[in-house]
Amino acid sequence: MKVLLVSDIHANLPALEAFFAWIETSGFSGTPVYFLGDYVNLGPFPEETVKALRAFPGKVYLAGNHDRYIINERALDHNPYFGSPEGVIHCRWTRNQLSPENLQWLRDLEIRHQIEAGSYHIDLIHGKHGSDEETIDETKIDITRKVIYLCGHTHVPRSVHAGEAFIFNPGSLGKPLDQDNRASFGILDVSGDAVSFKVIRIPYDIERTVRALEDRTVPWRGGIINSLRTAVYTDEE
Numbered sequence: 001m002k003v004l005l006v007s008d009i010h011a012n013l014p015a016l017e018a019f020f021a022w023i024e025t026s027g028f029s030g031t032p033v034y035f036l037g038d039y040v041n042l043g044p045f046p047e048e049t050v051k052a053l054r055a056f057p058g059k060v061y062l063a064g065n066h067d068r069y070i071i072n073e074r075a076l077d078h079n080p081y082f083g084s085p086e087g088v089i090h091c092r093w094t095r096n097q098l099s100p101e102n103l104q105w106l107r108d109l110e111i112r113h114q115i116e117a118g119s120y121h122i123d124l125i126h127g128k129h130g131s132d133e134e135t136i137d138e139t140k141i142d143i144t145r146k147v148i149y150l151c152g153h154t155h156v157p158r159s160v161h162a163g164e165a166f167i168f169n170p171g172s173l174g175k176p177l178d179q180d181n182r183a184s185f186g187i188l189d190v191s192g193d194a195v196s197f198k199v200i201r202i203p204y205d206i207e208r209t210v211r212a213l214e215d216r217t218v219p220w221r222g223g224i225i226n227s228l229r230t231a232v233y234t235d236e237e
Helices: 013-025 047-054 065-071 085-097 102-106 206-215 221-230
Strands: 003-008 033-034 114-117 121-126 147-150 158-162 165-169 185-193 194-202
Touching: 013 047, 013 185, 013 194, 013 206, 033 147, 047 102, 065 085, 121 221, 147 185, 165 185, 165 194, 206 221
Parallel strands: 003 033, 121 147, 147 165
Antiparallel strands: 003 185, 114 121, 158 165, 185 194
């Protein structure tokens, strides 16, 4: 089984379009794509991004914490995830950009997906089991089982081999936070007992996204723009 793994697009349409173009030019057309959540927020193109994803034949679409913030107003109340009230204002701005159809698509997303591949059980989730705002801890999983955990959320690529288990994170397509501002995604290949995981980085038009953040007067855009350019987290967002 060979699949492409994508996470944390965050309403960054130019990054998503660059990924679609890469698929066509790199011989991966028709390869299943598993999306691990966070399609909206922290970017200027929520409506366009969801529309593009709905038109694309993805194999799996999981929900992330930012998708949950948009469909559940109560998730914004006293949420320590946001460092300032402007974060809540940004979520409400995002929600107001989305059509009823695209909001419903976000509501219908599954939070976990499990399959079998080779001799492994594959467990896909945005964060960790029981929380979409945390990530899987390799010291707290059963490493005697042949399980491959696929997760996103952190915006930083990760490859862990612990006992019989693996944890893979493809990083963020739309907002990397590992000091490399190129779009990040992964290729997972499982055949029998053999497992390989590779992180791919591709450039995209960051300044097009920045201009849209400015032109659309997106709340919370100062910190978002800085993170897009530097791929470093800032508490301004």
